[in-house]
Amino acid sequence: MEWRDNRVFQLIELYRNKECLWDCTSPNYKNIKMKHDAWTNIAHDMEIDVNDIKKKMNSLLSSFRRERKKQKEKKSGSAADEQYKFTWFGSKAMEFLLDKFQPKNVTDVGLQEVCIHLYITNIYVKSFCKFLDFYCLFLNLT
Known part of the structure; x- marks a missing residue:
């Protein structure tokens, strides 16, 4: 399946609204039924199979982690006042996940x-x- 940018951004926004899928501080984060329902709702809203939705979201998360790794490598190898600019198209939309990747x-x-x-x-x-x-x-x- 080919994913156009507007569909990717729609998926990211729907995922963002289902905190039980990504926010470990959410009371429903460990609720398997709630997560299943969240994925099913996203798939229904996008009219795409649940497995395709999960596969695409995992791919997007992987790309975002790769971009974060580049950012960290850039910070450690450059002047402190230089800021890394995300180059991947989905980075800005997925910035809500930055807290998730912070060490506790x-x-x-x-x-x-x-x-x-x-x-x-x-x-x-x-x-x-x-x-x-x-x-x-x-x-x-x-």
Whole structure:
């Protein structure tokens, strides 16, 4: 099947509107039925087979990742103030995915929550050990 640019942009926009397919922060990201329905809706809207839609979207995602790789290589090998200009025609339309490709950092709040959890767990473990010591002592006395 031949894909004209306007159909590619239509597919990208429909994909963008179905966050469960690409946004890992979406509550429905891991919902397989929701994803299946999203792909089916896109295929219905475009009047194209679901498998062809998925295949094309995977190809577009691959092209976008390749373009991002070029961007990163350009940044590492050039002056800091030079900006890489996307050359692939679909790059601008797929910029909504840029956050998806950002590495996840542990925030101070997240780290603080982990520390609090570990601290509380440590208190429980220490309390339990004291209880066991007391219980063993009690058993030896009786």
